[in-house]
Amino acid sequence: MKFINLLQKELKELINAQMILGLVAILAILYVTGMASKVAIDDAIEDSTNPKISISDLDNTDFTNSLIESLENAGAEVTEFEVSGDDYASILEENDIKNIIIIPEGFTATIENGQKPEIITASRMTSASTMSNLSTGSSGALAIINNIIANKIATDYGMSPEDFELMENPIILNENTVVADKSAHVSSESILNKIMMQNMLLPIIVFILIMMTSQSLISSISNEKLDKTLETLLSSPVKRSSIITAKMLAAAVVALINAGVYMLGFSGFIKNASGQGEDIITDMTGNILSADEAIKQLGLSLSGGDYVLVGIQLFLTVMICLSISIMLGALVNDTKSSQMVIMPIVMLAMIPYMISMLTDINTLPTALKILVYAIPFTHTFSGISNIMFGNMTTFYIGIIYQAVIFAICMFFALRLFNSDKILTISLNLGQKSKYNKNKKKTSVD
Amino acid sequence: MEKVLEVNGLTKQYTKVLAVNNVSFEIGKGEIFALIGPNGAGKTTTIRMISTLLKATSGDAVINGYSINKEPEKVRECITYLPDEAGAYKNMTGINYLKFMAGLFYTDPKQIIDCVNRAKNICGLGERLNDKIGSYSRGMIRKLLLSRAVMTRPKLAILDEPTSGLDVLNAIDIRKMIKKLAREEGMSFLLSSHNMLEIEFVSDRVGIIAKGHLMVTGTGEELKQRYNAENLEEVFERVVIDNEIH
Numbered sequence: 001m002k003f004i005n006l007l008q009k010e011l012k013e014l015i016n017a018q019m020i021l022g023l024v025a026i027l028a029i030l031y032v033t034g035m036a037s038k039v040a041i042d043d044a045i046e047d048s049t050n051p052k053i054s055i056s057d058l059d060n061t062d063f064t065n066s067l068i069e070s071l072e073n074a075g076a077e078v079t080e081f082e083v084s085g086d087d088y089a090s091i092l093e094e095n096d097i098k099n100i101i102i103i104p105e106g107f108t109a110t111i112e113n114g115q116k117p118e119i120i121t122a123s124r125m126t127s128a129s130t131m132s133n134l135s136t137g138s139s140g141a142l143a144i145i146n147n148i149i150a151n152k153i154a155t156d157y158g159m160s161p162e163d164f165e166l167m168e169n170p171i172i173l174n175e176n177t178v179v180a181d182k183s184a185h186v187s188s189e190s191i192l193n194k195i196m197m198q199n200m201l202l203p204i205i206v207f208i209l210i211m212m213t214s215q216s217l218i219s220s221i222s223n224e225k226l227d228k229t230l231e232t233l234l235s236s237p238v239k240r241s242s243i244i245t246a247k248m249l250a251a252a253v254v255a256l257i258n259a260g261v262y263m264l265g266f267s268g269f270i271k272n273a274s275g276q277g278e279d280i281i282t283d284m285t286g287n288i289l290s291a292d293e294a295i296k297q298l299g300l301s302l303s304g305g306d307y308v309l310v311g312i313q314l315f316l317t318v319m320i321c322l323s324i325s326i327m328l329g330a331l332v333n334d335t336k337s338s339q340m341v342i343m344p345i346v347m348l349a350m351i352p353y354m355i356s357m358l359t360d361i362n363t364l365p366t367a368l369k370i371l372v373y374a375i376p377f378t379h380t381f382s383g384i385s386n387i388m389f390g391n392m393t394t395f396y397i398g399i400i401y402q403a404v405i406f407a408i409c410m411f412f413a414l415r416l417f418n419s420d421k422i423l424t425i426s427l428n429l430g431q432k433s434k435y436n437k438n439k440k441k442t443s444v445d
Numbered sequence: 446m447e448k449v450l451e452v453n454g455l456t457k458q459y460t461k462v463l464a465v466n467n468v469s470f471e472i473g474k475g476e477i478f479a480l481i482g483p484n485g486a487g488k489t490t491t492i493r494m495i496s497t498l499l500k501a502t503s504g505d506a507v508i509n510g511y512s513i514n515k516e517p518e519k520v521r522e523c524i525t526y527l528p529d530e531a532g533a534y535k536n537m538t539g540i541n542y543l544k545f546m547a548g549l550f551y552t553d554p555k556q557i558i559d560c561v562n563r564a565k566n567i568c569g570l571g572e573r574l575n576d577k578i579g580s581y582s583r584g585m586i587r588k589l590l591l592s593r594a595v596m597t598r599p600k601l602a603i604l605d606e607p608t609s610g611l612d613v614l615n616a617i618d619i620r621k622m623i624k625k626l627a628r629e630e631g632m633s634f635l636l637s638s639h640n641m642l643e644i645e646f647v648s649d650r651v652g653i654i655a656k657g658h659l660m661v662t663g664t665g666e667e668l669k670q671r672y673n674a675e676n677l678e679e680v681f682e683r684v685v686i687d688n689e690i691h
Binding site: 001002005006009012013016226227228229231232233234235236237238239419420423424 | 459493496497498499500518521522524525526528529530531532533534536537545546548549550552
C-alpha cells in the first residue's frame with residue numbers, strides 16, 4: 001500500500017502535461033517531416049518514370065531531332081526552348097525551369113568527325129537538402145542521349161545492333177546472398193535495402209530509451225535532493241528499498257511510454273519517407289519474392305523466441321541505466337551539476353550508437369572490438385544484428401555481461417541509497433580547487 | 446518528566462572532519478528543546494543522526510524507547526523531520542501532498558483522512574490547499590510542511606530552522622503553532638535555530654553547540670542567570686566566542 005502510494009506519486013511527477021505535450025509534438029514533427037519527405041520522393045519517382053526534360057536544340061539537325069524524338073518515345077515530356085548565350089542563371093530564370101539540356105551548334109558534325117561532342121546542362125540548386133535536389137537532375141535524359149549516340153557511333157563503325165547490345169551488357173550477373181548456412185538467389189544489395197530501415201530504427205529507439213530512462217531518474221533523485229524532499233521521505237516510516245524501487249519502476253514506465261511513442265513516430269516517418277513502393281524483390285531466376293520471403297529464406301527474420309531475447313536485452317539495458325542513474329542522481333548538489341551528471345551515460349550510449357550506425361562492430365580490430373563491447377550498451381545496439389546473422393555466442397555473452405554489470409551497479413546503487421552517502425555525496429565541480437586556492441591565500445596572509 | 450528522547454555521546458566523524466563530538470541531552474514529553482549554534486557547529490548533523498538519516502560513528506539516541514542504531518524503522522514511526530529550507534513537490538496540490546505524506550505513515554484510509562483534516566486545520570491555508578504547491582509563497586510552503594510534520598501526532602517533531610527565511614508575521618504564526626501543540630497536545634519538539642529571540646520565546650530548554658560540542662544546556666532564564674547576561678544572545682556570544690563554560 002505504501003509502495004503503491006510512492007509509485008503513484010512518482011508516476012504523477014513524471015507523467016505530466018509537459019511530457020504528454022512533448023510526445024504529441026514529437027509525433028506531429030515526425031509525421032509532418034515524413035510527409036514532406038514523401039512528397040519529395042514521390043516527385044523524384046514521378047520525375048524518373050515520366051521525366052520532364054527542358055531542352056534547347058541549337059544544332060537542329062536530323063540527328064538531334066531524332067534524338068529528341070527518342071527521348072519522347074522513352075516516356076519523357078520534352079519541352080523545347082530557344083536560348084542564347086551562356087548566362088545559365090538568366091536562362092533558367094526567364095524560362096521558369098529548374099534545369100535545361102543544351103545541344104550546342106555543331107553537335108552532329110562533331111560526332112560525324114569522330115570526336116566527342118559536348119552537351120551543356122544547367123541545374124538550379126535551391127538548398128543543400130538532399131530531398132529538395134532529388135528531382136533537379138537530368139541524369140535520366142543524359143543516359144538516354146549517351147546510349148543513342150553510342151548506338152549511332154557503333155552503327156557508323158559497322159557494328160550490328162546485337163553486337164552493340166552484347167558490348168553494352170557483356171555479362172549475365174548471377175547474384176546469390178548467403179547468410180550463415182542459408183542462401184537466396186537475390187542480390188545482397190536488394191536485401192540490405194529492405195533491412196536497412198528497420199536496422200536504422202532500432203538504434204534510434206534504444207538511444208532514446210537510454211536517454212529518457214536516465215534523465216527521468218536523475219531528475220527525480222536530484223530534484224528530491226535539492227528540494228530536501230528526499231530527507232523527508234528517508235525519515236518517514238517507509239523502506240528505502242520501496243522508495244528506490246518506486247522511482248526505478250516509474251522511470252522505466254515513462255521510458256517505455258517514450259520509446260513506444262518514438263517507435264510509432266519513427267516507423268510512421270520511415271514508412272512515409274521510404275514511400276509506399278512495392279515491397280518486393282525479384283530473384284535471379286525472375287521469380288518475384290516478397291521482401292519478407294527473401295529475408296525469411298535467408299533466416300534474417302526474427303522468431304518469437306528472438307523477440308523474447310531482444311526484450312530481455314532491452315530490459316537489462318533499462319535496468320543498467322536506472323542503477324547508474326541512481327548513483328549519478330545522488331551526486332547532484334545544484335542545478336548545474338544535474339545537467340552535467342548525465343554525460344557519462346550520454347557518452348556510453350553515443351559511442352556504440354555512432355559505431356553501430358557506421359559499421360559492423362564485429363568487424364572492428366580485436367582490441368577496439370573488446371573496448372567497444374566493454375560498454376554494456378554496445379550489446380543492445382548490436383543485439384538484433386547478432387541474432388539475425390547467427391552470432392548467438394556473441395549475443396549470449398552480451399546478455400550475461402549486461403546481467404553482471406547490472407548486478408554490480410545495482411549493488412552499489414542500493415549500498416549508496418542505504419548509506420549516509422545519498423545525502424552527503426556530491427559532485428564538487430571546481431569546489432576543491434576553490435578550497436585549495438583559499439587555503440593557499442590564507443597561508444600567504 | 447517522561448523522557449521522549451535521550452541522546453548519549455552521539456558522535457559523527459566524516460573522513461576529515463569531526464562534525465559532532467560526544468553530544469548528550471534529553472527531551473521530555475511536551476518539551477521544546479532548541480539547539481543553537483553558529484554555522485557549521487554540528488546542529489544539522491546532530492538532528493540528521495537523530496532523524497536516522499545519518500549513521501552515528503559512536504553513541505546512541507533513544508526515542509520513545511527505540512534506538513536509532515538498532516531500530517531505525519521503529520524510530521521513524523515515532524518522529525517527523527522538517528529539514529531546513531525544505532521544499533515540496535511543486536506539481537502536487539497542497540491537499541494531495543498531505544494525503545501522500547499521510548499515506549507513508551498509515552495504510553488505513555480513515556487514519557489518512559484524519560491526518561489530512563488535522564493538517565488542514567493547523568496550516569490555515571484554506572482553499573489554497575487545492576492549488577499547486579508551485580504557486581505557494583515561501584511562508585505558505587513552510588506552514589504546509591509544518592502541518593505535515595505534526596499531522597501524524599509524532600512523539601518527537603524535529604524541525605531544522607523552522608522559521609528561516611520567513612517574514613515576521615509568518616514566523617510568529619509558526620512559533621505560536623509549535624507552542625500550542627506542545628502545551629495542548631504534549632508533543633515534543635527538537636528545534637534548531639539561529640534566531641535568539643525566537644529561541645527565548647518558543648523553547649523550554651536550550652543547548653548551545655559549537656565546533657561539534659554541546660557546550661551548555663538549560664532554560665533561557667537559567668542560562669541568563671548563570672552567565673549574568675541580559676539576554677540569550679549575550680550568553681551565546683560568551684559561550685561560542687569566549688569559550689566560557691559555566
